[in-house]
Amino acid sequence: MAVIVVVDDEAKIRQLVRAYLEREGHTVIDAATAAAAVELAGAADLMILDLGLPDRSGQEVAREVRRGADLPIIMLTARAGEAERIAGLRLGADDYVTKPFSPGELVARVAAVLRRTAGDAAAAELTSYGEGVLRIDTARREVNVDDRPVALTRSEFDLLTALAARPGRVWSRRELTSRVRGERDGDAAERAIDAHVKNLRRKLGDPPAAARLVATVAGVGYKLGLDRDD
Template identity: 45%
Template sequence: MRILLVEDDDHVADPLVTGLTRHGHVVRHVATGGEALRAEPPDLVLLDLGLPDLDGYEVCRRLRAASDVPIIVLTARAEEIDRVLGLRIGADDYVIKPYGFRELLARIDAVTRRVRTAGSDETTAGEPVAGLVIDARTRRATLDGVELALTRKEFELLLFLSHDRGAVRTREEIIDAVWDENWFGSTRTLDVHIGSLRAKLGGADRIETVRGVGFRLTGAESTPPVERG
C-alpha cells in the first residue's frame, strides 16, 4: 500500500516510516501541508494536525474535497471537540498520540478493509421515496434531484441504514458495519455522523432515534446488493 505520511517531526516520522516499510508499505514522508496537497495520490494518508504551514484540519478538508482517499489523523490533540471536528471534515479515524505501533497497523487494516468492502457493493439506485435516492454503484445520494455532498463515512452510514428501509438498526450493528467490529473509538463518533447526516438531509425526521435501541432511516429506498456468482 502507498502511504503518505504528513508529519513535521522527524523523531516521530523516521521510526514510523521504518516500521511501515518493514510491513510491506511504500511510504512517502512530507513535512508540510503544501507538500501533502501536491503529492501523488496515495492509497492512505496519515496526517498530523500540527503542521508548520497549514492547519491539519485544512489539509484534511482539501484532501477530502479532492478524493475519497482514506485519512487517519495522528495527533496529540485529545479534546472531544478536536475529534469531532476531524471526523466531521472527512477523517476516517482519529488516533491520539502516543499510540502503539500495532494499534496503528490495526487501524490502517480496519480503514482499508472498510473502503474495499464499500467499493465492492453493487447496488442499483432505489426508487425515489420522499425525494431521497441512494445509489451505491455510483456512490451518490440525491435529495429532490440535488446531489448531497457527503463524506465517505456519511455515505456508508446512509447506505447501511437504507438497506432495510424502516428497520431499526442498533448502535452496535451500525458501528460494526460502518466502522468495523474492531473499532477502537468512542460511540460518540456515530452520534457526530448522525447529526451531520441529518443536517444534510434537511432535518432530524429523516433519521429517527429509537430511544435505547438505535436509529431508523425514513423516506428512502435502495435495492439489496447484487449477489455474486
Template identity: 40%
Template sequence: MDKQLTKILVVDDDPALRQLLAEYLNRHGYDTLLAPDASDITQRITKFSPDLIVLDRMLPGGDGVETCRRLRAQNEDIPVILLTAKDETADRIIGLESGADDYLGKPFDPRELLARIETVLRRKKGASALVKETPVHFGPFTFDPARRQLFKDNVQVKLTGGEINLLEALVKNSGKPLSRERLLALARDDDEGERNDRAIDIAILRLRRAVEDDPKDPRWIQTVWGIGYRFSPDA
C-alpha cells in the same frame, strides 16, 4: 491488508509522542516513518508511499487541516487520521470536511489509535478491492486489473510489466491528474532499476502507442500541462 507491509507516516511536533507511536505501531507489525512537520509531506509520500497518515492538527509552519485539504486537492487519496488537542464537535466536522478519514482527540490511548487505523485500512482495502476487480472499458479496449491484462477487441495487447504498472496507476486514478512524481511512486518496478521523470514520459509514449490512434493527439492518456498525466476513459 498484511500489516507487515503496511506503512504509516506519523506527522506530529511532539517528539515524545512520535517515539511512543513508532514503538507501539512497530510492535504491532507496522512500518512507521516519523516527521516533525508537514513541510515536505509530498516528498515523503513519494519516497515512502505510506498506506495511511497520522497527522497532527496543529503543526509548526503549517496546519494539519490545510495540509489534508492540499493533499486532497492534489488527488492524494491516502487515508488520513487527524490528531488534535481540540475535541469539539465543530472542530471534528472541520477536520472531516477537509478530507480526513477519521479524527482523534488528544490525549488518547494508543490502542484506540491502532483500532482506528485498522478500521480505516479495512475500509480502504474493501473499496480498493471493488475497484481492482472491475474491468475498465475505453473505446475498443478493456483493462482487467485483476488479471493485469489489456485487451483490444478481446485480443490481448502485449505490454511490459512497467507499462502495466503505469496503466494500472492511471486507471485506478481515472479522471485525476497525476504528477510525474506520483506516477513514479505508483508505477515503480524494482526490476527496472531507478526511474526518473524522463523515464515516465517515455513509458507514457509507449503506452500511448499501444492504445491511441494518434499518440501525438491522445484521447485516453491526456497530458495535464504543469502537472503530469490523466486517464480519461470517457473522452
C-alpha cells in the same frame, strides 16, 4: 499493499511510522508540510495526517484533499479531547489517533481503515473507459484494449492504473514516480516514468491512438485521455 503518505513535521515520528508500515509491506511516502501533503495526496491510497503542521493546519489539508478525492485519512494529534476528535471526524477523517501513540496500534488502525474502504474498491475492480476501448481488471491485473489483451510489466500496470484512477486529471512525473516506485523525487526516477510511458504506449496500440490514450501535457506530465464509462 497500499501506498501511504505520512504527514508530520517531526522527522522521528515519520521514520518510526515508516519503519512499522514498511514492515507490513506498504509503500510509504513522507511529507513534513501541508503543501507537500496536498501535492502527494493523488499518489496515495491512505494518508496519516498530523493536525499540527508548520505552514497550514491539518484540518485545512483534510478539507482540500477531500475536495479532490475520497482518500482515507487517519488524523494524528497531541490533543486528546472529545471536541477535537469530533471535529476531526466531521472533517471526514476515517480514524483519529492521539499522541503519544503505539506504532503497532497505528498499523492495526491502518489495516482496519483499508479493509473498510476495500469494499468500494472491490466494486470497481473491472472498469472500462472510452466506451469499452480500454478495460482494466485490477483484481487480476489484466488490461484489454479493443478486446485485445495487453501484457504489462508491474510498473507499466501501476502507471496505467494511477492515470486511470482519475481520468483527465494531469499527473506530474513526481506524483507518478511516487505511485509507481514509492520514491518522491530524483531526475533518474522521473526519466524512468518517461520510459515506462513510451513502453506502455507501444503495447497499447498504434502510435496515434496510444498517444491519445496516455496523453502528454507539455511541461506538466501525463493524463488518461479517455473518460470512465458509467
